[in-house]
Amino acid sequence: MTSLIKQALVLTGMGVLSLAAAAFPIKPVSIVVPYAPGGSTDVIARVLAENMARDLGQSVVVENVGGAGGTIGTAKVARSPNDGHTVLFHNMGIAIAPSLYNKLTFDVSKDLEPIALAGDVPMILVRNSKFAPATVGELIKHMKAKPGDVKFAHAGVGATSYLCAVLFNQATGTTTTMVPYRGTGPALMDVLAGNVDMICDQPVSTSAYLQAGTLKPYAVATQDRLPTLPNVPTFAEAGMPGFQLAVWHGFYAPKGTPQPVIERLNKAIRAALASPAVVKRLSDLGVVLPQGDRLKPEALRDHTAAELKAWPPVLAAAGASID
Secondary structure (H helix, E strand, O other): OOHHHHHHHHHHHHHHHHHHHHHOOOOOEEEEEOOOOOOHHHHHHHHHHHHHHHHHOOOEEEEEOOOHHHHHHHHHHHOOOOOOOEEEEEEOHHHHHHHHEOOOOOOHHHHEEEEEEEEEEEOEEEEEOOOOOOOHHHHHHHHHHOOOOOEEEEOOOOOHHHHHHHHHHHHHOOOOEEEEOOOHHHHHHHHHHOOOOEEEEOHHHHHHHHHHOOEEEEEEOOOOOOOOOOOOOEOOOOOOOOOOOEEEEEEEEEOOOOHHHHHHHHHHHHHHHHOHHHHHHHHHOOOEOOOHHHHOHHHHHHHHHHHHHHOHHHHHHHOOOEO
16 A cells, blocks of 8 residues: 555545534434432533533433443443444443443443543432431441441442442441442432431432431531531541542543544533533532543543552452342
């Protein structure tokens, strides 16, 4: 093959990619949230979707595909056409699944293309308002006196609420009855109803109930108190120094999505995250927004890779695995 022909092919390829970027999107973009409606990841996705639509000039719809700790929705996106019209909005659970599930139909590193980080959200431990132990200290004392008595709700094995519960039990040397649900929304409803005692979740989905008094807080898993919840102590203040956990969120596309399309989606996400209305809405919900280089696709790639290495020992210690 002559150098002239090679050059022509390269230019042709560049032209195709440029056309793909220029034309994208040609139809509505679907954001797959791999959890049930009403949970924290779902709430953040919907806030961003509305503003992304303005930048993209097309409708952006959120599609909830819950189940199996977020793996069903993730697998759906991994199998979707790599044209940018179907993307995944996931949280740190995407980095936990490979060390938790023995049989996955996707490979996070090989089947998905990072687009952008979209925010970190601290975890908060909350209880039904009628559940007796009122402080973290009282809770731990109760759990040690009655192993397994406390019902700890979570959104499925591998979900962030499950991981927080595992870390809490490991840190306190206690055991609880873990009660799984198909998403955070249904889990929260049962905590509110008093069918289960507590859940470790994000302020995004719990703030309204905390303000109404129908949920009561124990502590936030942050170094400092949250400006939006100034009366809620940190776990360190509650007697558990070092217990910190923030849930990161990010957008992914099917592997092979053209780079110009990835960049176009990244631009729309950046535009949404720069919107004063979005900044206020998400900040009010306790979301810490990424800045500068953390908004680049490679930042999410590096972060995902690091998290994939960090979680296996935690889950191995908990004896957590799913066939």
